[in-house]
Amino acid sequence: QRACVFASGTGSNFDAMMQDKKNAGSIVLLVCDKPGAAVIKKAQDYGIETLVLEPKRYATKQEYEAVIIEKLQFLEADWIFLAGYMRLIGETLLSQYEGRIVNIHPSLLPAFPGKDAVGQAYRSGVSKTGVTVHYVDEGMDTGPIIAQEEINRIPGETEEQLKMRIQAVEHRLYPNVINQLMQNVTEELL
Ligand code: GRF
Numbered sequence: 001q002r003a004c005v006f007a008s009g010t011g012s013n014f015d016a017m018m019q020d021k022k023n024a025g026s027i028v029l030l031v032c033d034k035p036g037a038a039v040i041k042k043a044q045d046y047g048i049e050t051l052v053l054e055p056k057r058y059a060t061k062q063e064y065e066a067v068i069i070e071k072l073q074f075l076e077a078d079w080i081f082l083a084g085y086m087r088l089i090g091e092t093l094l095s096q097y098e099g100r101i102v103n104i105h106p107s108l109l110p111a112f113p114g115k116d117a118v119g120q121a122y123r124s125g126v127s128k129t130g131v132t133v134h135y136v137d138e139g140m141d142t143g144p145i146i147a148q149e150e151i152n153r154i155p156g157e158t159e160e161q162l163k164m165r166i167q168a169v170e171h172r173l174y175p176n177v178i179n180q181l182m183q184n185v186t187e188e189l190l
Contacts, residue, residue: 001182004029004077006085011039013083013104016171018046022179028075031068033087049075055087065092072097078185081178082136086115089136101136102181104174106166108132108148113141118166122159128152129162131169133177147177 003026007014018024030043030050043050051071058064069092072080080093082103089101107117109132112124121129130150137143149169153162 001026001079001185002028002075002077003079003081003178003182004031004072004075005081005083006031006033007037007039007083008032008034008086009037009039009084011037011042011083012167013170013174014039015042017081017083017175017178018042018048020175020179023175023182026182028077029071031071031085033085039084061090062092065090069093069096079178079182080136081174083174088138088140091138094136094138099135102146102178103134103136103141103143104170105132105134105141106163106170108150109134109141109145118163119159122162126153129166131166131173133174146181147173149173 005014005017005027007030014030017027027048030039030048032040032050032052033055035052035054040050040052051068053064053067055064078100080097080101082101093101105117107121108128108130112120128150130148132145133147134145135143151165151169
């Protein structure tokens with residue numbers, strides 16, 4: 001099982017995947033849609049190949065995703081793991097990798113989809129929030145849920161403190177789920 005990670009930002013989740021010995025060897029590519037994003041340097045430091053693209057250079061999303069697919073097929077990637085990839089996945093990738101694209105989101109979906117989920121939860125005053133790992137469909141943070149972990153709000157904590165606790169959950173949960181998904185498929189094949 002070979003995996004590709006799509007990320008646009010800091011890459012702390014990418015880092016957590018690479019720190020997990022069971023997954024690290026399966027990750028063959030980082031796809032990034034933001035030249036200059038910190039995650040690119042992280043991938044280079046780990047010796048992971050990077051495909052850095054500028055979506056605006058492509059006339060359509062289909063053309064943009066076709067470039068990615070060509071690379072994924074060349075590397076024989078089985079899975080796409082989104083880790084802070086700030087772009088909706090289009091039909092071209094979805095049809096090619098049906099049931100093989102997974103995302104992590106910093107809330108208990110379906111609550112607080114989209115941007116700034118931690119801030120949305122913080123301001124709303126909910127007593128619990130958390131992290132969701134889910135399959136990707138055409139919507140924004142809408143696909144079938146694979147795993148969720150709740151955390152209780154601590155009275156008086158700042159948004160930044162809540163964010164740090166959410167990130168700590170993400171960094172543990174995502175590598176574990178990825179490991180299980182890849183392991184299950186490998187067992188099915190045996
Ligand atoms: C994470 O909170 C993830 O849940 C969301 O985007 C953020 C990415 O952070 N989809 P990082 O780049 O992995 O630090």
